Each structure stands twice: as structure tokens, then as C-alpha cells.
């Protein structure tokens with residue numbers, strides 16, 4: 518079970534002594550207990566609170582993402598608070614989490630970069646009835662927000678183009694319109710060097726199924742002639 522060495526649990530638990538290992542086997546590592554949290558976002562108040570959490574690192578970690586569950590009833594089970602019915606948190610888009618874990622797979626990094634910002638934002642939402650940095654979008658809109666930042670593009674169409682490119686071999690992807698909206702094919706734009714870095718994070722197959730499972734296809738813009746045609750038809754009657 519040396520594979521769990523990447524978590525560096527010893528270090529993490531020494532800083533968080535109220536969390537304990539509830540399960541440790543080939544299939545998963547489960548931490549459970551209290552998490553003493555104290556953080557401040559720039560320009561906002563300090564939030565200090567003890568949360569009751571359960572954290573599950575699945576076998577295929579970090580390819581498969583950990584889940585974090587509220588074992589108290591502090592977080593309302595409501596999408597407004599990004600908490601599912603079973604108390605697990607919606608921590609953000611898969612690719613954002615994967616790209617963070619790609620660089621650092623320790624439990625400490627997972628908490629510092631993913632769990633802590635979530636706990637801060639949602640606790641702030643519970644006490645002030647608003648998020649510190651404006652509304653966190655849910656579902657597809659939330660994904661698009663995340664991926665615009667990650668891919669450094671604007672708009673859903675560009676996000677989908679970037680994911681589509683990552684689902685294809687480089688040679689095929691180069692023939693697609695560039696997600697950066699330069700008007701060139703990807704193979705002609707320097708953006709390809711940027712987007713191709715994401716290929717290290719997961720396989721083409723993952724990007725393909727992620728695109729299909731999590732996004733609705735773009736609606737084709739309605740042709741302008743439609744209205745004109747309709748009124749023309751009316752007049753002919």
C-alpha cells in the first residue's frame with residue numbers, strides 16, 4: 518500500500534491531530550474526525566471553526582477524486598451551498614482539482630488548495646447569506662466559469678473547443694478552430710502549446726467522456742432569415 522505514500526498522511530495528521538485514519542486499505546483511505554480551520558481571505562474576516570468531516574481517497578486517486586463529507590449538519594444539503602444530500606461537497610470542477618493534484622498529491626495540498634477555500638466560501642455564505650466573491654455558479658455554469666479561467670478563454674464555445682481538442686490526438690486537434698478565438702486553426706496558433714499541457718493530466722478518453730457527460734451541446738445560433746421567412750410566409754397566406 519506504498520501507493521498511499523503520496524498523501525504524506527503522517528505530516529498532514531501531525532498538523533490535524535483531531536482527524537484520524539478510519540480506514541486504510543488497497544481500496545481507499547478514509548479520514549474522519551474534527552478539522553480545526555482558520556483562514557482569512559484578503560479583504561474579508563477571519564473564519565475560525567471546527568468542522569466534522571469524513572474524507573475518502575479512492576483507489577484510483579488522484580485520477581479519481583477524493584470526496585469530502587460533512588458529518589455534522591452544519592452545511593445545508595442544498596445546491597446553494599454546494600452540498601449534496603449525502604453531505605458531500607461539490608468542490609469544483611474535476612479538471613481544476615485534477616490539475617492541482619497533478620502538481621501535488623499530498624493530503625495537505627488537497628486541503629490547502631481545494632478544501633479550505635471551499636470551507637471558507639461556503640461558511641461565509643451560511644453566515645452572511647452571500648459568497649465572498651460573488652455567486653459560485655452550480656452545475657454546467659460553474660464548470661464553464663472554472664474552465665474559462667483554467668483554459669484562459671472566454672465563453673462556453675471556447676471551453677467546449679478546448680475540451681474537444683484535448684479529446685483528440687494532437688494531429689487531429691490541430692485541424693480544429695483555435696479555442697482562443699484568434700480565427701486560426703489550433704495548429705497555427707501558439708495557444709496549442711498552452712492547451713497541450715493539460716494532456717498530462719488525464720487521457721484523451723477522459724476529456725471526451727467529460728465533455729459528453731457534463732456539458733450540453735452548444736445551441737446553434739438561429740439564422741437571421743428565420744424571422745424574415747416567417748413574416749414572409751404570413752404575408753403569403
Ligand SMILES: [Zn+2]
Pocket residue numbers: 695696697698699700701703706707708
Ligand atoms: Zn488561437
